Amino acid sequence: MSARAALEQRFHQLLSANGGALSRLAASYTNNASDRDDLFQDIALAIWKALPGFRGESSERTFIFRIAHNRAITYISQRRPTSTSAEEMDLPDPRLNPEKDFAREQQEMRLFEAIHRLPVEYRQVITLTLEDMSYAEIADVLGIGESNVGVRLNRARQMLRELLEVRK
Amino acid sequence: VNEEELELWRRQWHSQPAIPIELIRKVERQTVYLKLQRLSLILPVLVGIGTIVLAFMTPTLPWVLLSVGTWVFIIVGLVFQFRNDKDIWAPAAETTAAYVDLSIIRCRKTLNDIRYSFIFSPLLTTFVLVALYQVLADSGALRIARDYAIMAGSFLYAAGIVGIVLWLMRAKRKKVEAELAYLLDLQRKLTD
Numbered sequence: 001m002s003a004r005a006a007l008e009q010r011f012h013q014l015l016s017a018n019g020g021a022l023s024r025l026a027a028s029y030t031n032n033a034s035d036r037d038d039l040f041q042d043i044a045l046a047i048w049k050a051l052p053g054f055r056g057e058s059s060e061r062t063f064i065f066r067i068a069h070n071r072a073i074t075y076i077s078q079r080r081p082t083s084t085s086a087e088e089m090d091l092p093d094p095r096l097n098p099e100k101d102f103a104r105e106q107q108e109m110r111l112f113e114a115i116h117r118l119p120v121e122y123r124q125v126i127t128l129t130l131e132d133m134s135y136a137e138i139a140d141v142l143g144i145g146e147s148n149v150g151v152r153l154n155r156a157r158q159m160l161r162e163l164l165e166v167r168k
Numbered sequence: 169v170n171e172e173e174l175e176l177w178r179r180q181w182h183s184q185p186a187i188p189i190e191l192i193r194k195v196e197r198q199t200v201y202l203k204l205q206r207l208s209l210i211l212p213v214l215v216g217i218g219t220i221v222l223a224f225m226t227p228t229l230p231w232v233l234l235s236v237g238t239w240v241f242i243i244v245g246l247v248f249q250f251r252n253d254k255d256i257w258a259p260a261a262e263t264t265a266a267y268v269d270l271s272i273i274r275c276r277k278t279l280n281d282i283r284y285s286f287i288f289s290p291l292l293t294t295f296v297l298v299a300l301y302q303v304l305a306d307s308g309a310l311r312i313a314r315d316y317a318i319m320a321g322s323f324l325y326a327a328g329i330v331g332i333v334l335w336l337m338r339a340k341r342k343k344v345e346a347e348l349a350y351l352l353d354l355q356r357k358l359t360d
Contacts, residue, residue, distance in 0.1 A: 130182075
C-alpha cells in the first residue's frame, strides 16, 4: 500500500470513529445546519493537512480534537461572534412550538442550547467532558493545566445548571 | 448527584438527533424557491404602476377604474401572500421535528396558495377582461362585428388559459396533499 493510500485509510478511520463527536463539536460553535456542515468540512480538511505531521506524541483522539477546537475558534473569530462572554448569555429563547410535546428531543435541545450559550472557554471544557475525555486529555487538547480544567469545568457545570433551571 | 447529573447530560449530548441530510437539503431548496417566489411579487406591482401611468395619460373613467381595480387586487394579493408566508422561512430549532414542522407549514402554505388562486384567478381575469372591454368600447375601437368577434375570441382564449392553469393546480394540490399526509404521519411517529 502506498504512503498516500495508507494516509487516506487512516484519515477515513479517524473520521468514521470520531465523526459524531466532531459533528457535535461543530454544532456547539455554530447556529445552523449549513454552518455546522461548513465547519465540519473545515475541521476535516485541517485534520487531513495535519495528519502527515502526527508523530504520536499524544493520542489520535486528542490530536484531532485539538485541531478541531483550534479550527472552530478560528471559524467563530472570522464570523459574527456567538456567545463568547458571560454577559452575552441572556439571549432570546428559540421558538419552540408549545403545542408539540417532543419531550425527549426538547430536553436534548435544551441542553444543547444551554451549552451553546456558555462562554467559549467553558463550552470547550464541557463538550470535551461530555465526549468522555479525561482532565489530562482536555488539558492536552486545550493547552491548559489540569487544575485549570477542573476550575473551568466546575464553573461550566454551575452555569449550565443555572441555564437549564431558568429554561424549565 | 453531581456524577448522575453529568451522566444524564452525557447521554443527552450523545443522543442529539442527526437530522436526515435529505430533509435539510429539501428544505433549503424550498427556501430558495420561496425567495424567488417572493421576488416575483414585483411583477404585479410594476403592472399596477403601469396602470397608474396610463390613467394619468388617458384620464377617462374606464382607465381610472382599471387602475384602481388593479391596485385593489394587488393589495389583496400582497396582504394574503405576506400573511400566508408567516413562519415559513426557517425551522424553529435544529431538530428533525422542527424540519418536519417547517415542511408541514410549507405544504399548508402551498395549499392555501392554490385555494386562493382558485378564487383569485377567475376574478382577476374577469375584471381585466371587463375593464379592457370598457376601455376599448369607450375609445371607439369596437365598431364592426369583426371587432366584437375578436374581443369575444380573446375572452374565450384567456378563459381557456386560466382553466388550464387551474387544472394544473388541481393536480399539484393532490400531490401536495399526499406529501402533507406523509409528513403528518412522520410527525406523529416522531412524537410517539
